[in-house]
Amino acid sequence: MNTIKSYDYTVVEKKWQDKWFKDRIYEAKKDGGKKFFIHFAYPGVSGYLHVGHMRGFTYCDIIARYKRMSGYNVLFPAGFHASGIPSVAFAKKVERGDRETIALLQKNGCSDEIIKKLSDPREVVHYFSKVYVEDYWKRFGFLIDYSRLMDTISKGYNRFIQWQFHKLYQKNLLIQKPHFAPYCPQCGPVAVDKSETDVSKGGNAEILEFTIIKFKMRDGTILPAATLRPETIFGVTNMWVNPDAIYQKIRIDNEIWICSKECTKKLSYQMENIELLYEEVKGKDLVGKTCFVPLINREIPILSGTFADPNIATGLVMSVPAHAPYDWIALVESKKDIDPIQIIDVKGFGTNPAKEVCEQLNIHSQTETEKLDQATEILYKKEFHTGFLNENCGVYAGIKVSDIKDQVRNDLIEKKLATVMREFSEEVICRCGEKVVIKQIPDQWFIKYSDENLTEMSKQHVSSMNIYPQEYKEEMPKVLEWFDDRAVIRKGSWLGTEFPFKKDWIIEPISDSTLYPAYYIVSKYVNENKIISDEMTNEFFDYIFLGIGKAKNNTWRTIRSDFEYWYPVDINLGGKEHKTVHFPVFLMNHVAVMPERKWPKGIFVHWWVTQKGREKISKSKGGAEPIPQAATTYGVDAMRLYYAHVGSPFVDVEWDPEVVNKYKNRIINIWKFINQLIKTRSTKEDKHLDKWLKSIINRRIQKIIDAFEKYDIRVASNEIFFEIQKDLQWYLKRNGGNKKLLEETITTWIKLMTPIIPHLAEEIWHILGRKNYISNETYPTPNPMDISEEDELGEQLISQTIKDIHEILKVTRIKAKKIHIYTASSWKHKMMQQAIELEKENKLDMKNLMKTAISELEMKDLGKEVSSYANKIIGEIKKMNESDKKQYTIPIDEKKHLEQSVDFLKKEFSTDFEIHKADEKNIYDPMKRAKLAVPLRPAIFIE
Template sequence: MHQNEKELIARWDHAFEADPAEREKYYLTVAYPYPSGAMHVGHGRTYIVPDVIARFQRMHGKQVLFPMAFHVTGTPVIGISKRIANGDKKTIGLYRNLYKVPQDVLDRFIDPMEIVRYFSEEYTRVMQRCGLSIDWRRRFITIDPQYSKFIEWQYKHLHEEDHVVKGAHPVKYCPQCENPVGDHDLLEGDKAEIIRFTLVMFRWGDALVPCATLRPETTYGVTNLWVNPGTTYVRAKIDGREWIVSPEAAEKLRLQDNDVRVMEDVPGTALIGETVSHPLSGDVPVLPASFVDPDMGSGIVMSVPAHAPFDYIALRDLQQQGKYADITPISLISVEGYGEFPAKDAVERAGITDQNDPAMETLTQEVYSAEFSRGRLHDQYGGKPVREARDDVAETMIAQYDSTVMYEFDIRQVICRCGGRVFVRILHDQWFLEYSDPAWKTEIHDQLAEMALVPTEVRAEFDRTVDWLKDWACTRRVGLGTKLPWDPAWIIEPLSDSTIYMAYYTIAHHLKAISPEKLTPDVFDYIFLGQGAPETVDRATLDAIRGEFLYWYPYDYRFSAKDLISNHLTFQLFHHRAIFPHDLQPQGMVVFGMGLLNGAKMSSSKGNVFLLEDAIEEFGADTVRMFLVGSAEPWQDFDWRNELVSSTRRQIERFWNTIMEAKDAEGTAGIDAWLQSRLQQRIGSTTTAMEAFQTRQALQEAFFGIESDLKWYRRRLPEGIGGAVLQDLCRAWVRLLAPFIPFTCETLWKHLEGPGMVSFADWPVTDEALVNPEIELAEELLLRTVEDIESIVRLIPMEPASINLIVAPAWKHEIFRTVATTADKTRVVREVMKDEEMRKRGRAATDTAQQITKLVLKFPPKLVEQLLETSIDERAVLQGASEFLAKEFCVPVRILTAEESGHPKASGALPFKPAIVIE
């Protein structure tokens, strides 16, 4: 199999290079990879699903562009290189053992560009092994000088339109790299969000004791502070005033635009039992709590036991030891579903025994969410809904009570790829993309309303992202990338330089022949916007390049993972809207689910991955492809399990053997017309599923559906493999599966003596002349009857001597039609009894109506629809198949009408479900 793959990879070389043509185009793109490690099967799914769609559209007669490039800007490879140069054992082990980098190559990884070169070549090779139908002429890396000129042009426009502004904002920052970092720069915590806390300032003598909170309105209910007695705090002058905070907090505050000078240590034990005060809560004691994390907030926590489950249970634990009995919760928020003290209610209802119970986190979120969404402060505290009071109280505390703001992440550990810890820092003179601009946001909402989004439910997530998106730090001081044109001390960060590269793909192969210095902004203005008269490149060349861009653009669909909705996928909409006219805006996006390995999330850093090339070596490229696109729909999470992949390989082997056996079949059989009709249905269903990006459903129809039809076809034949109709089926079947398993299908196409490559063969089209609803319905009746007989035979202890099949009378078919066409199934008996003949039948009609109602609800809706549209003579169908039935069950089979049979079971005969009497 692998030799066959090698030969076809060579045969496909240059085959998928796409140029403008006199036919409809289809341009799809997928997020380009960052080549800093080997591809795993999760990457495989990301690129194979778009390839299946590209191959389908190509066979549909469209001119298809599927390009690829490599994203190398930013600091990830620099961080990796530094860790390897510093002898980091974990990193070296990852690259030597998991990624299988030869030692002589690994030794060169102290140069970041060696990492880029090695893995971009490996990605290209593995993608080719996967059979991806990519136009490799357009390949580039994001530090190519021509690409940098393109980025400079983009940012010139963004700056001129005031979408890039200078300001001070909190950002993720790596002190070790001395650089702001984005999600792609992180080894851990790539989903961390920056959260704004209010520091509530309690007084202890001359010092301020800050407590970070997301719920400043609860300050009215503070009964005490919590301090960790095992922590040594510091007294520090912060912006000229003395604060008591943890050492970790002091360092974080230093990064957040504060002048911090540590003066002396303060043991946590020195604070226990002291009294602090705040105008909104009065004097409160400081109590010990080992659960207080010095690395979270200020390292000191205010306690609101009436409304915070952790505070309630911690205080209860101390009071059960006979301590602090004089402290009682203070109720300040009323919320439906809870009593005076919501925290107490929640803890006791859940049966929580102590503060270490893992259910406490969920319980806390439930109470906080309920109070925020439905809670209202008591009248003595203002009487406002919590959602309004929260911001109002925060503003008041900042204005009147010495409060200030501190930023933290919503998770504990955020680690840069260099290995250093990431903090929140306030950066000044930093360049930001002003995604907070309301007018820009409105344009993106309008754009989303016009786009095709798959699945449709992600539309709400895109709209939410646009709403909460804040200004984005788009530059760094260090790293690989393009320098900011008007401020070259800064480098454009990686998520910000990868927003409209889909446009660059359309012309990338042309720009390789033009020296970078000639690619002035005027050149790109002409190519992309049709403006100006550049002089550095001749007009004929520019017209040809612009013509190619206009042929392909806008892109039809972009494929990417759902975790990129919060950044890249939304960013690219902002940038397209800012740069390009309305008729060149993105048309659609398909959002992928995540990949699991044996039920656990894939993670290269944790070693929980199965390398894509290893999978191809073990199972073959087509097996990998078929499993990845067939185990779940693209937007669903998939779970790679080797035992399931092995069964996929056996399925492909069955397909191969079936084609090789059937390709030369001759003659005719009575069941041929049914197989021809079923094939037309499979072609139509597969096509519909593919057009909706339902690759799993398409594979169910194109593989398992046809395989099931063939199984029944052969079962119905008196003997032998079948008629010449199988030749037509083989040619259609191979083409239907070609987008999924192209290596197998190219080889089989050659055995079938098909013209050219199956990759460019015409997609099968339904031949309506071969569609025969009557014969399909007849065989469905027969199949269902056989299955019912088999079920009964398995249950009876004796060997059957004969089988009688009793078909329903015409009046029951009338009831079936009434039941099936009545929308309200609770009214069917009433509808049936409107008929005079049915009224004469009395109880028999009402009982039958109820039985048929159950039957209609049990039948697939499509079958019910067929039964309403198509009439068959059930007795004639079963009589015509009586020899087949007798052979199947090795007993005589008689077909009777209910009127002919005197058996008690005859009354149970229903439409499309004959009564079965086994003697």
């Protein structure tokens, strides 16, 4: 029995992959039938992937394989997203000999010669593209159409993107306006994001918009106070300056401002017309002077406040002691006699909310920043959601804070009493060591996603799409509504397509990845050298995608007809990180550029594989198992089954080697089990059992297909790998052994498995003597003729009876000498059916039931027993659902079924059995059990 050794998954998997790929069974063929176009959001190519990434890819291959086997021509292409900074960053690391990077490459078997080449970003892209194809996708047996591989930095693709932007321009969806973006004075534009590719600190920073309110001093000089709560202007009692900070005078347009030195530098990137006056003002020299609150022209003192940080915004803070805990505490510490002015009425607080919350948290000093931050948050939230501006607020009195915030700000700006300054929520440091600032780009280009027409059409289209999970379908219209204009070009060292309307500016990587599935139609011909990039003009794409103009040659016509056949995309599959960026732009660009019948038909979003503790697996943390290593350790089929079955696609799962190992055992177990079944020599037929097996397998097939049609891969795999195996085990346990039937069932079974574990299925297929590929076979469909309700019910009767006997034995702890089983009297069956009939007509009650029952002659004699049974089932039936009721209408000879199985029962309980029917005369029934028997629940007596 060392079949375990005979399943060498490494060899088997390699063997079939070689054959599939040599025979190019993956190539999409259009033969006029139904088509299905599926792809995954193509990955960036700037490093090795990990086992988490394989989850989505695997779903895609499973769906594609299922569809192939279900009679569709499937197009499942793949490509590489090469634009942006990542590959440039990687190349830079190699160039400067970053030890970690080099070690990673070496560990993955990269030769020194290749490593040398990888200081070129384009080589990085090519190297990793090859790794993905050979070590990941082919290694997992994916039937991707490898003849269509492409990346986003090829010439042809560039032409394609430029065409797209011409179209957007023509449709007035490209607009220009000022934009503010992170910028390193040394390196130029940088990306601030959690993975911190560009920055060494502050990846979590957000860009905050401070309102800068202009407080005039007596000499006309402006003190610009920065605030996130402009509506509190009516409660200002004083100004805070940091006595130890150095402030500077600057001229902006015709105004003279005083702000911190640090602020000057930042502002110079955000505003035009800033002129340094080279005049410093010490903070402590401002203390004691006064200034005027704009709008209400109240004169207020300037006080010393050490918490006013020159690094944050302007370094000047307006003081609202009634509503800002910091201000309140500073005011207390200053010992000045100033009355706070309450301007917001909020439930649960009195005339000075800031004071009250400080007292609650026991705060006494400006230095207790942690508590003060907490106090600020509590108060702010409360006031924002439930507060109203009071009579001190002039025209704004009586309005809810949450409704008024932006209005106060806009009014102030309109009256030129305020302006806006952008600031990071925390310090951001570039990889070069320089502080990152926010820079204004006055004429940035945007794609106008806010366009009403575009948004509306996209939203409407969503309702006709297949979007999984359902929750995302409901979310999508809201996302589209919320999605704002997106800046699309950038100047700097990164890869991508040159923007056609501004030389040397490159289209950013999200915007060049929206229509790309359409390019898979073209890439095949590019790869086969049937068309060269120079030929791919705007006229070319107009013809291919829009049918405008004339074909220049036959290749054009062929590509056009391919596009007409394959497009639109049926499923675009991607991780949940794409929900709010990639999928919306994917949809909206199609709506903007393509004709309506080419708009996407479906989106499938999957969740992640995380590290233990729910952390996202990250490349930088290196915590993830390399894919080829995992494939060797567990086997590809085991990993595919793991992804398919471990959880719903719509939850995160934790990567746990032990769990994956269980699936590996499962694969070996299935291998052994099937081989054992194949060896069955017996040709014994058992009419009932064989019919039962056929019937139950047919039901499974129906359920599996239903699940697959909804892409419910987990349910499908549960049925295939767990439920069917249980059925077969029951068949064997019941002593079934019809070789012919078993072989048929196995054939069906491995076909069912093929989309999920194609290698093992293919191997067994050939062991069974088949010469073609199971991967090209047709997926099983249920045959209604094979359904036998009676035989299924019979088996259910047996297993229910066994369960009952077990329970009795357990509770009573008797050792059985002999077990008697009594099936219910015929009149009980009859009455049950009558009752169900009456229920259907809504006439079920005691009177009607008894009337119907008594009309049957034999029941007359039974008297009381009849009425008490009738009483009992009336209640029961009312609680039954349709399938419960249906069971009782299936004609079944319980006694016959039990008698057929008596040998099995004897073996199961190692004891003697006798089957009786309750209405037989003179049966052995010392404990008077027989009368307790009811349909489908025979009475039991154990002696």
